[in-house]
Amino acid sequence: MTMSKKHPKPEELVAIDYQPRRRDWMDPHVEFRKGTFNYSANPKSMEYLGLPFVRKWQPTEDDWKLPPNWKEIILNGLRERIDRFRSLRIFMDICVRCGACADKCHFYIGSGDPKNMPVLRAELLRSVYRKDFTTAGKILGKLAGGRELTIPVLKEWFYYFYQCTECRRCSVFCPYGIDTAEITIIGRELLNLVGIGIDWITTPAANCFRTGNHLGIQPHGFKDSVDFAADDLEDITGIKVNPSVNRKGAEVLFVVPSADYFGDPHYFGFLGYLALFHEIGLDYTFSAFASEGGNFGLFHSHEMMKRLNAKIYAEAKRLGVKYIIGGECGHMWRVLHQYMDTMNGPADFLEVPKSPVTGTVFENARSTKMIHIAEFTADLIKHRKLKLDPHRNDNHRITFHDSCNPARAMGLLEEPRYILKNVCNHFYEMPENTIREQTFCCGSGSGLGTDENLEMRLRGGFPRANAVRYVHENHGVNLLVCICAIDKATLPGLMDFWVPGVSVGGLHELVGNALVMKGEKERDNDFRGTPLPGKEEKVHV
Amino acid sequence: MIGDSLLKKKETVLDKWRKAIIASYSPDASLFLRNQKNQFANPVGFTIEKETAEIVQTLFDGGDIETLAISLDRLIRIRSVQDFTPSQATLFLFQLKRIIREETTVESAEDYQKMAALEERIDSLALLAFDIYSRCREQIYDLRLKEIKARAFRIMKDSDLISLDIKQEGNSPHENT
Known part of the structure; x- marks a missing residue:
């Protein structure tokens, strides 16, 4: 701006160039703006997990203290x-940059940042692969799309691989079926090799490794919380239930994400x-050791995922159950459905799940021996084994959010709708x-559901x-x-911000409200303590 | 009511204004933001298209600008969580003034008065925009707090349930930043 101008234009007054310059995608510059990135892993958690290059550092610092x-x-x-992974080699080589994935990522749609196009996010890794692993890239370098691995490139990996929630929506549209989530998984694994990880993944993983759940709840605490829930349920329904913990010889082991017994609205x-x-x-029975269905190892490395998952079959074996049912969780089901069998199986000591009430054999779980509670409940309803009063949920006008992993990783599309x-x-x-x-x-999956990056999640x-709006x-x-614990934790904030007036709930919360139990008292409130339809006045008196 | 000459320019003003807003995003994203018309596939582009039309319509028709609070909220709410500074997030209203000036020739005292009145209305919108932007940012901080509380609401009721070593060391990275 020159002094001779009498009337500076508004955009000059705020001293900005409102038209961002087109940048070469190979330029790895990123700015770690508050609210958009995750904090580094707590050294104590890293130590607990035996991870390499433990140190204090933060993304905003220039020096990441790399080895x-x-x-x-x-x-x-x-x-x-x-x-090791044939899929990775194919994903590195096969992309023709057709652009089908480009506008399918929720982060791209919400931010307009081109590097959130799945194709470009994958190019961050692919360019380094080309430079060092392909003949053309070795000779031609940048001309062949190759890029030298430098510290700015590494920082860019950190920024964008933690802006992918591994939701796999882009993969649905890729004609070659490139799974960008797998590229993100590998990108994060590589970063973790040099001690670059985030705390919201590492600390829950360390807690999980020590106590069996993300929150670090010990067995007596777990038992207390289950007992507490039984008391709450008695207050509402008048029926005393007796859930057991670590009971040997039960028919079913029930595994839930830990947020279910601590979080609101879980x-x-x-x-x-x-x-x-x-x-x-x-x-x-519950297990006080397999007290977490979630597995933040999936967001760290294949090894960590296997390590944290091992407890599920181990506890099923120790307790001598016949099969396993799992609660409402998202990524938990990707691990259980797609990895557990080959990682920690075969579970040949278990039986193919068979509903004791309807006799239905869940052939789909013939190998893993673990079924989703939505499958189990839908089967009960289909066989008319439950007395349900849907009017009790009449205060709610409901829509269903397909949680990414149950929908895309295990095809659980109809059962939740049938139940609803x-x-x-x-x-x-x-x-x-x-x-x-x-x-x-939801924008918060794959270990990104914490508070410091809320702006990015929104x-x-x-x-x-x-x-939803x-x-x-x-x-x-x-x-x-x-039907996902991360959804339940993060969608309420998302709704408050974008669609005030919409609350978030779980599928089995509504099942529980509608379920007419034998010998129950006349219910005045739903599970949240809110008066049931028609009971409002009675409660206010 | 603004003069007929400007009314004729309504579509041009609207088009230029939308282009200016889209130009605040990376050039690589502008084609998508402009051309993908499905409101669910491109909510940002759709919001820009819909709400700018609403604002220009009301401004030109002489409608009550208080009714534009929702449109403005929709636009600013998005920009409040994107990579914009507060000034960048609200700049688009000042750009509208410039575009209208560029498209109009003031030929009489009456024209001048009408233009001044219109600009005053846009200024009022700008003030409203500052309020909305601040409210959005405040809300983000409130939500952070609310989430932390909800995350373990049972634990907060009975802290004996959490293992001692987590309680002492804390698992919040805030402590080492």
């Missing part, structure tokens, strides 16, 4: 993984599980390009919220139901 041979470690790590679904299992007389239609009277689908296989992520969650405005939807 002197960091580059060699990463390139060797990449070489090793390319040999806890209300936990009450629903207890009510349901009591009502059908299921012979089940039986336990409530007002159910409305969101637009079809935002549900089922095309569901939009960006990434906007496409989801936008679709549509059914809120058109159908008066006021409850967003989901």
